[in-house]
């Protein structure tokens with residue numbers, strides 16, 4: 001799997017069949033969360049903080 005990133009960067013993983021997304025605000029990968037199960041398609045930010053940024 002040719003996925004070259006900085007070794008220190010923690011890899012976001014596919015959870016429950018949902019691939020990670022990149023937060024629109026901080027550009028960091030965010031993993032699927034159970035709390036987002038209902039609206040994962042519309043989730044764009046990793047946190048409320050980013051949503052308001």
Ligand SMILES: [Zn+2]
Pocket residue numbers: 023024025026027028045046047050
């Ligand atoms: Zn974010």
